Structure formats: C-alpha cells, structure tokens
Amino acid sequence: MNTWSIRTRLTVIATAVMAVLCVVASSLLTLVNHGQAVTHQIERAQGAALKTVHLIKRADLPRVIPPKVAEEGTIQVIDAKGVVAAGTGTLSAQERLSDLIPPADDTTGTGVRCDMPGMPDCKIVVVFRVYEPDGDWYVYSFDDTVPWYISDGFLAQLAIGSLFLLCLTALGTALVVGRALRPVEHIRRAARDIGASVAGGRALGSRIVLPAHHDELRALAVTANEMLDRLESSLRREREFTSNTSHDLRTPVTAMRAELDGAMLHPDETDWASTAERLTVSVDRLQEIIEDLLVLSRLDSGAVGDKERLDLARLVRDELDRRRLDGRIDLEGTPTYVEGSRLNLARLFTNLLDNALRHATSHVTVRIHPDGPYAVLQVENDGDSIPPNMREAVFERFTRLDASRTKDTGGSGLGLAIVREIAHAHQGTATVADTPTGTRIDVTLPLA
Secondary structure (H helix, E strand, C coil): CCCCCHHHHHHHHHHHHHHHHHHHHHHHHHHHHHHHHHHHHHHHHHHHHHHHHHHHHCCCCCCEECHHHHCCCEEEEECCCCCEEEEEHHHHCCCCCCCCCCCCCCCEEEEEECCCCCCCCCEEEEEEEEEECCEEEEEEEEEECCCCCCCHHHHHHHHHHHHHHHHHHHHHHHHHHHHHHHHHHHHHHHHHHHHHHHHCCCCCCCCCCCCCCCCHHHHHHHHHHHHHHHHHHHHHHHHHHHHHHHHHHHHHHHHHHHHHHHHHHCHHHCCHHHHHHHHHHHHHHHHHHHHHHHHHHHHHCCCCCCCEEEEHHHHHHHHHHHHCCCCCEEEEECCCEEEECHHHHHHHHHHHHHHHHHHCCCCEEEEEEEECCEEEEEEEECCCCCCHHHCCHHHCCCCCCHHHHHHCCCCCCCHHHHHHHHHHHCCCEEEECCCCCCEEEEEEEEEC
16 A cells, blocks of 8 residues: 555545445444334334234135235234134134234234244234124234344345445545646656756756646745755755865866976985975865865764863863964953863864964954854954955855965865854854954854
C-alpha cells in the first residue's frame, strides 16, 4: 500500500467506507423488512384461520379443507373432544400437531413451533378459539417462518444495490480525486523540468505558473517557486564560489611559476635564498586558502566540534598572548562564559583580529562583555569604514572590497565568511556595526 498513489489510496478508503455504510444500511433494511415480512406471514395465517372459522360457524366445514381457504399455508381443526375434525391435505388424517392454545381471556394466539411431527422446519402457528355448543374448538393455521435474509430475491437486490453503490463510489472518487490532483501533477512536472533546466544552467528565472484560485494548490506553487529561487541562488553561489576559488588558488600558483621560470632562465645569477623567501610567501598564501576552504567545508557539514563551558575573555587573552602582538591592540574584557567549541571560537577571534590588523591605520580595540542573555565580542579598527551597502556582502565567500584588493592586504576573502558560519553554528550572529569612523564587527553568542 506504500507504493499506491494518493488517488488509489483515497479511492480504496472511500470504497471501504461505502462498503461499511452498505453493510449497515443493508442490516437496517433487512431488520425492518424482516419484521414486516413476519407480520405479513402472521396476517396471512390469521386470514386463513378466519375463513375456516366462518366455515365452522356456517356448519359447512369439509373434512379436507380446500387449498384456496388455507392460501399458501396449512390448517388443522380440533373439535371440542380434542379430535382432528378437518385439515388441509393429509393433516385431516394426522394427529394433532400443536398444543398451543390462546390465553383464557382471549380467542387467538400466535407462536413458533419447531417440533411438530411431519414438519421438519419451524412454522408460524396461529390458533383461534371457536365457541361451539359442545365446547371449544381450535383452528390452527400454519405458515412458513421468515429467514433472516427474508428471501433470495431480497438478498439479491441488496447485493446488486450495494455493488452498484461501491462501483459508483470508486469511479466517482477516482474521477474527483484525479481532477483535484491534476494541478498538483502539473506543478510537479513544471518543478521537475524547471529544476533540471536550472541545474543545467538553462532557463534561469523560469517559474511555475500560479493557479488562479488562492487555495492550497497556489500555496504549493508559491512554495515550489521559493524552492526554485533558493536552488538557483545556491547554484549561482556555487558557480561563483568555484570561479573565485579557482582564481584565488591560481594567483599564488602563477606567482610561484613565474618566479621559478625567471630563476631557471639564469640559474647561475639567481639569488636562490631570496627566491625561496618569495616562494614561501606564495606557498603560505596558498596554504591559508586551502585551510580556510577545509574549515568552511567542515562547518557546512555541521561538524562544530565538542562544546564546553569557557570564558570568552580568557580565550581571547590567551590568543593574544600566544601571538605576542605589539601595543597596537587594546583589550577590554570581563569574564563572559559561553558554551562552544574552543578551537572554532579561537578561529573566529583570530579571523576577526587578522582582518582588523590588515585594515587598521594605527590600532585595534577588542571588547568582550555580557549584554542581557548574550555574550558580545567586538573587534574594532581605525581604518577605512565599510559602506552600508557592503556590510552584508563582506560575510560572503571570496568577497573583498575594492580598497582591499587595491592595497593587496593578503586576505583570502574567506575570513569573515568563516566568522559568520562559526557564529551561526553556535546560535549566534556576526554583523558590521554602524560606527562614525573605522570598522567594528560585533559577534553575539548565547551566554552559558
């Protein structure tokens, strides 16, 4: 059933519900009609008995009662002495079949007997007391009992009617559900085709046509279009990322190749120690880019690392002591505890610090303090300000402002992207603050 379509499942469910309703309705109809059929049988037996009573009263009772008097039943008459006085067919010559008698204050009685001689089946028995000069006579009228299904014809009608309703329900449900799901199928095909086109770099900007009615199907189409927007944006970022990565990796490789080619042209005149120093700079730059790419790859996969409760101010102070930086850095920190990965948070701070040092004119200020439920880490430099329209772009991968490229500060364009990814992995934020001079980047993390 897990492989059935929605149309098939709904059709089966609707048909099953209709089958249950048919069973209930058929049971009720059978119950009502069974009572009516039993009443009809009793009334018919009573009618035959009354005809016989009239014959007794007119002293015109034959020994063998004709079938037209008994209708479809049988009759047996018992006189005042308890002897069979008349009956239909062979009942006139048989012994008394029933000992049922009406109540003392009544002239008629009704019952069902199953143990009468010569009658293998149960019978409805109607008895009339007839007052005669020589005593009470009894007229017994016997008729067939009504089976639970009433009759074969009635049962066939119920079966045919139920089968017709089941077929009508199945067909109607399949048609209605199929018609209702037709727009869903159109949306699915359109999403598949557009998704394949977008993935292949074709039909960028194509979207699913929205249905006219503002209903669930329109909401589905809107959601699918939003998904396609995200897919297209993701693919665009991936292509840009690939292009930027290729460019930034090629730059140090090209520089090293040019340095080596120049040295190999005049090996005897080359200062190999100086050449090695210049090659080391390019190798370091290449290593920095590769390490940043590996960090981003781990963050994208959700590998945050083991978390622990730590003092953010102490972590920043340890990093500054380890790097033995000069007096260009001012630290203003109070104990501020967070829950996070020591390695990743240290990487977050060093990226902020390296970025600030590259762009600072004379000094960098680092502040750590709690603010409500958050820990705040601020790294500020006195260099150029970031234009408001670029304050989000600097957190994108391989984004470097024109001023940075002109000065060739050596950044890979991945440092701030890593900062934001680490902050997000710790349920925090990273933003560029609005300052009158210089640049300040604020990182907020939940307090432990």
